[in-house]
Amino acid sequence: MDGMDTRMKKARCKCRTGCGSRRCACRRNNEPCDAACGCADCHNPLNGVDVAALSECALYNIETVKALSADELATPCELPCEHGSAQLGQLLKGYTCKQCGTPAWYSFCWRTAVDANHTWHCNVCGMCRDWREWHCPSCNRCTYGVSLPCEHCGMKGRYADWV
Secondary structure, eight states: OTTOOTTTOOOOOOOSSOSOSTTSHHHHTTOOOOTTSOOSSOOOTTTTSOGGGSOHHHHHTHHHHHHOOHHHHTOEEEOTTSSOEEEHHHHHTOEEOTTTOOEEEEETTTTEEEETTTEEEETTTTEEEETTEEEETTTTEEEEOTTSOOTTTOOOOTTSTTO
8 A cells, every 4th residue: 555544545546547647536636546446457656656755746747757867866956045956856855955944846847946935836737836826716727816816717816715
């Protein structure tokens, strides 16, 4: 079961097509499949991965993460706080700048290290977003402005009653 507590698991899939796409409930929730799932011929790429250690963007791009070589994981990436660099492998799991304490992680969407306080990854849209953006459940698109209506459908901002 990959060491996961079954009481904490959000999803249980019953896939008959191998759990290889984001249609799989487990994969959509960034979880590996386990013995309690009813899937057949499971190929969930999150199986055997410590999902708690990786950023949302890394989990969404898990095939790319698994394909990284040791040299690529050792590649230095400039920190968003500009206090030096950290290895890509460190940024996949989240990294805190030793000088200023700014948390950072690597965005595959933007191909750079980002400030964890100002960036998030939308698993519905599959893209990293600025902290001022939110995902509108009405039109199912990300939109700008934490207190503004959705620019696509006019629904009120993310602090409305539906959150």
